[in-house]
Amino acid sequence: xxxxxxxxxxxxxxxxxxxxxxxxxxxxxxxxxxxxxxxxxxxxxxxxxxxxxxxxxxxxxxxxxxxxxxxxxxxxxxxxxxxxxxxxxxxxxxxxxxxxxxxxxxxxxxxxxxxxxxxxxxxxxxxxxxxxxxxxxxxxxxxxxxxxxxxxxxxxxxxxxxxxxxxxxxxxxxxxxxxxxxxxxxxxxxxxxxxxxxxxxxxxxxxxxxxxxxxxxxxxxxxxxxxxxxxxxxxxxxxxxxxxxxxxxxxxxxxxxxxxxxxxxxxxxxxxxxxxxxxxxxxxxxxxxxxxxxxxxxxxxxxxxxxxxxxxxx
Numbered sequence: 558x559x560x561x562x563x564x565x566x567x568x569x570x571x572x573x574x575x576x577x578x579x580x581x582x583x584x585x586x587x588x589x590x591x592x593x594x595x596x597x598x599x600x601x602x603x604x605x606x607x608x609x610x611x612x613x614x615x616x617x618x619x620x621x622x623x624x625x626x627x628x629x630x631x632x633x634x635x636x637x638x639x640x641x642x643x644x645x646x647x648x649x650x651x652x653x654x655x656x657x658x659x660x661x662x663x664x665x666x667x668x669x670x671x672x673x674x675x676x677x678x679x680x681x682x683x684x685x686x687x688x689x690x691x692x693x694x695x696x697x698x699x700x701x702x703x704x705x706x707x708x709x710x711x712x713x714x715x716x717x718x719x720x721x722x723x724x725x726x727x728x729x730x731x732x733x734x735x736x737x738x739x740x741x742x743x744x745x746x747x748x749x750x751x752x753x754x755x756x757x758x759x760x761x762x763x764x765x766x767x768x769x770x771x772x773x774x775x776x777x778x779x780x781x782x783x784x785x786x787x788x789x790x791x792x793x794x795x796x797x798x799x800x801x802x803x804x805x806x807x808x809x810x811x812x813x814x815x816x817x818x819x820x821x822x823x824x825x826x827x828x829x830x831x832x833x834x835x836x837x838x839x840x841x842x843x844x845x846x847x848x849x850x851x852x853x854x855x856x857x858x859x860x861x862x863x864x865x866x867x868x869x870x871x
Contacts, residue, residue, distance in 0.1 A: 564860040567610055570620050574606045577628040581674050604864075605630045605730055608759075609738035612752050614857035616742025623741040626687045629678035630734050633691060636671035637698055637730075687737045694733035701725025706792035709809050712801035719797055720761075728760025748851060755848035755861065762841040762868040768793040769834055772826050784823040788815050794837060796822075799830030842869030 606627035613623040672695075679688045702725070706718045735756035739749040772795050774782040786793045790812060800808045803825045811822040845865040852858050 564607070564611070564856075564863075566856065566860075567607060570610055570624070571603055571607065573620060573624050574603060574610075574627045574631070577624065577678070578631055581628070581632065581678065582671075603627075603631055605634055605734045608731060608734040608756060608861075608864075609741070611857045611860050612735045612738025612744075613742035615748070615752070615852050615855065616739065616744040618742055618857075622683050623738060625678050625681040626684075626691075626737045626741055627734075629675045629682070629687070629691060630730060630737065632671050632675035632678060633695060634730055636668045636675060637695070639665075639668035639671060682737075682741065684737075684740045686740045690733045690736045690740070694729040697725040697729040699725075701729075706797070709792060709797055709800035709812065710805050712797065715792065715797045715800070716794075719792065719794055723761060723764045724757065727764035728757045731760035731763075732756035751848050751851050755845050755865075758841045758845035758848060759865055759868055762838055762845060762865070765794055765834060765838045765841065766868055766870075768795055769831060769838065772823060772831060781820060781823065784819055784826070787812060787819060787822055787826075790815055795826050795830035795834040797830070798833040799826040799828070801829075803829035838869055842866070845869075 609627040609630060610618075610620075610623055613619075675691070676688075679691055682688075701722050704718070705722055706715055709715050732753045733756070735752040736749050739752040744752070768786060771786050771793070772783050774785075776782060787796065792812060796808065796812065807818060808822055808825060811818040842865055845868075846862060849858055849861060849865075
């Protein structure tokens with residue numbers, strides 16, 4: 558995933574968030590690492606918790622009011638990532654059931670465990686709205702996971718399904734991070750809503766940027782690295798837009814078969830889908846900036862703008 562550079566001034570506060578995460582997970586660290594050795598590693602970029610802290614800094618910032626919400630959202634993200642490992646979109650889209658060592662085993666239990674830890678952390682936040690914001694985001698993620706894009710055409714329907722899907726799977730936690738942080742900073746309802754829009758548009762931009770990056774990859778050892786999303790059967794925005802103006806029949810077949818026609822498909826997406834997807838990325842980035850307009854100039858606003866600019870630079 559694209560990871561924007563994080564503000565240097567948040568170093569000590571993010572360390573406080575990190576300490577909480579490690580304290581909460583220490584008792585089950587070995588089990589968690591079996592499920593996913595990359596899960597909740599110390600020193601990982603904590604973009605969602607950073608958004609909580611920056612949103613709070615736009616108001617009356619006190620670390621002890623925001624730190625539990627910041628830790629909770631990282632635990633939620635880890636939990637949803639663990640549960641995602643149980644869902645193979647290619648097999649689900651083809652109507653098959655995935656069979657594997659982790660299908661109803663340790664990954665499911667670890668995900669549930671992390672959700673429980675997150676719930677306990679939310680309860681420590683002094684603002685009760687944090688629980689509502691985060692629970693709504695988790696519900697949106699679950700609902701979206703059950704409604705993936707099933708076909709590239711008709712184009713309008715595919716685009717509508719795509720945006721609804723990534724609004725939940727990619728943007729919901731960013732929006733929740735911003736609204737929770739704003740509440741912890743004592744901002745009013747309009748300001749909280751504005752920061753929720755910022756988080757939503759940022760999450761959408763990050764996802765689209767990641768998809769564009771996939772089709773911009775070069776080659777290694779004589780093999781193209783581009784189009785890994787196609788190999789995994791994911792209906793990305795560049796692919797949907799390419800099917801609308803290019804050879805939609807052949808692209809749909811390539812999506813269904815995974816490895817078939819991969820080089821041609823990548824070229825077709827680059828010819829017909831990348832440009833319109835970049836335009837959508839620019840629109841989302843502009844909308845993120847517009848959401849920050851009600852806030853006075855400050856280091857926190859500048860940091861949020863920098864993150865949005867980075868997301869839009871894919």
